Amino acid sequence: MLRLRQLVLAAHERAPVEQALRQLLAAPSAHHDPGVGRFGLTNAVLAAGCDFVEVVSPSAPGTAVGRWLTRNGGDGGYMLMVDGPPTITAPDRLASLGVREVHRVELPDVVDVHLHPRDTGGVLLALDAVDPAGSWRWAGPAWTGGSPTCAGGLLEVTVAVPDPGEVVRRWAALLDVAAAGSDCRLQLDHGRQHLSFVPGAGDVAAVTAARLALPGAERRAADVGGVRFEVVPLEEKT
Incomplete structure (x- = not known):
């Protein structure tokens, strides 16, 4: 199974975005990873x-996130993390596709x-292979070595790019999935998730929209x- 597991936002100020996400997702708490400090981030x-959903902010000058924020002209969707089989992270496979780590x-x-x-x-783009299935150590101790009972999650993410046709072909190869027709869309998690590429206004790629289904959500x-986030009840998924 190949699943879009985490959307990462980049923000000049982490705290207000974190608070807004907690309200939107009805999340009781957040995990703060001190390990990102080595990248000059919180x-x-x-x-x-x-x-x-993660938000990262520069805590030191000269970070890749800081440079992206400048090019993007403000906060935005910076990164996607995909959870898949071990083969997806194989160095020889990635080298054969001409992509640098x-x-x-x-x-x-x-x-x-x-x-x-x-x-x-x-x-x-981050490619992750986890063991056991469902774990996600980047979310903290509760998700390390296992996972709590959960349901729902990301349904669709939209990414604005300079050349959607070229990017969808590239990502289809990187993720080892088939492009869904000619609409610059990829299906993940056996068709339960969609990753769409649309033309961007500039030359910086950014996630612009995300739709999630959460249990009991309004x-x-x-x-x-x-x-732009949209949350729908898990029971509907529409």
Whole structure:
């Protein structure tokens, strides 16, 4: 199974975006990972069903996130993280596709690889292979080595890019999935998730919209951190 597991927002100020996400997702708390400090960042990871939304902010000058915020002209959707089989992170497979790795970590419960955005044509893409299934150590101790009972999560994410046709072909190869016709859309998680690419206004790729289904949620929408979020009840998924 290949699943879109985490959407990452980049923001100049983390705290207000974190608070807005907590209200939108009805998340009781967030996980703050001190490990991102080595990248000059602070973060907050919030559970959204079985998936996650993270916000990162620069805490030091000269970070990749800071440079992206400048190019983007403000807060926005910076990164996507995909959970898949071990083969998806294999170095020889990625090398054969002509994509460079900018970060790789191999731990007993996860292999995490970040790909160079100039080679993917889209936003920063992370490929993760976790063991056991459903775990997600980036969300903290409750998700390390297992997972709490959960339901719902990300349904659709929209990414604005300079050349949607080229990017959808590139990401289809990177994710080892078939493009869904000619509409620049990829299906993940056996068709339960969709990743759509649309023309952007500039030359910077960014996630612009996300739709989630959460148990017991009331239908609602809000602009948070430069991304248009829509939350629907898990029972509807429409």
